[in-house]
Amino acid sequence: MAEFLIVYSTQKGQTEKIVRFIESDLKENGYDVDVFNVKEVPKNLNLEKYRAVIAGGPVLMQGFPRILKKWVQDHTKILKKMPTAFFSVCLGILQKDDEIQKEERDIVLNFFEATHWHPAVWSIFPGALSYTSYSWLMKRIMRSISRKASGDTDITRNFEYTDWNEVRKFSRDFSLTASNASQSR
Numbered sequence: 001m002a003e004f005l006i007v008y009s010t011q012k013g014q015t016e017k018i019v020r021f022i023e024s025d026l027k028e029n030g031y032d033v034d035v036f037n038v039k040e041v042p043k044n045l046n047l048e049k050y051r052a053v054i055a056g057g058p059v060l061m062q063g064f065p066r067i068l069k070k071w072v073q074d075h076t077k078i079l080k081k082m083p084t085a086f087f088s089v090c091l092g093i094l095q096k097d098d099e100i101q102k103e104e105r106d107i108v109l110n111f112f113e114a115t116h117w118h119p120a121v122w123s124i125f126p127g128a129l130s131y132t133s134y135s136w137l138m139k140r141i142m143r144s145i146s147r148k149a150s151g152d153t154d155i156t157r158n159f160e161y162t163d164w165n166e167v168r169k170f171s172r173d174f175s176l177t178a179s180n181a182s183q184s185r
């Protein structure tokens with residue numbers, strides 16, 4: 001029986017890369033882990049068999065993918081009864097501007113309000129500018145947004161901003177929270 005369940009959504013793959021990193025870190029530390037893209041979670045999956053659940057997704061147009069929100073809403077009742085964690089992947093968090101940082105935190109807090117789910121641990125990770133996978137128009141839109149934020153503008157390549165030490169810390173902190181919670185049950 002796996003101990004951790006990770007459910008994620010991704011558009012261009014960076015969230016999935018973060019999920020795979022967390023999966024490896026948990027496995028290295030002796031935990032069993034099941035991972036599902038939210039599009040492929042088996043309908044009859046029994047969440048109660050897990051010790052803890054992590055969900056993660058990218059911020060796209062100021063919010064998380066609807067399919068991720070729906071999955072959380074469909075399972076809020078069970079998620080509330082167990083140790084859970086959430087992570088957001090975005091680019092706004094790279095900006096030093098306090099207002100923009102607050103906006104990124106508010107996107108997460110609004111997600112929690114909307115789903116009535118308040119995980120014990122949550123974090124926001126910088127994602128990636130995956131220019132080479134965007135359409136012609138999207139490349140230009142993303143470059144223009146990035147230019148305004150004094151970010152990277154070479155549309156012939158991709159830029160990864162994720163701090164893997166930060167992701168490792170999230171994984172370690174949460175596995176500790178989950179272990180402590182099951183010991184006190």
Ligand SMILES: Cc1cc2nc3c(=O)[nH]c(=O)nc-3n(C[C@H](O)[C@H](O)[C@H](O)COP(=O)(O)O)c2cc1C
Pocket residue numbers: 009010011012013014015016058059060061062063089090091092093104126127128129130
């Ligand atoms: C169409 C689109 C919309 C985006 N909207 C936002 C946004 O509103 N705020 C933000 O901080 N980042 C935004 N981003 C940046 C993504 O969150 C970032 O690229 C992330 O790494 C994407 O994760 P994924 O590769 O798992 O899809 C957007 C990216 C795209 C392609």
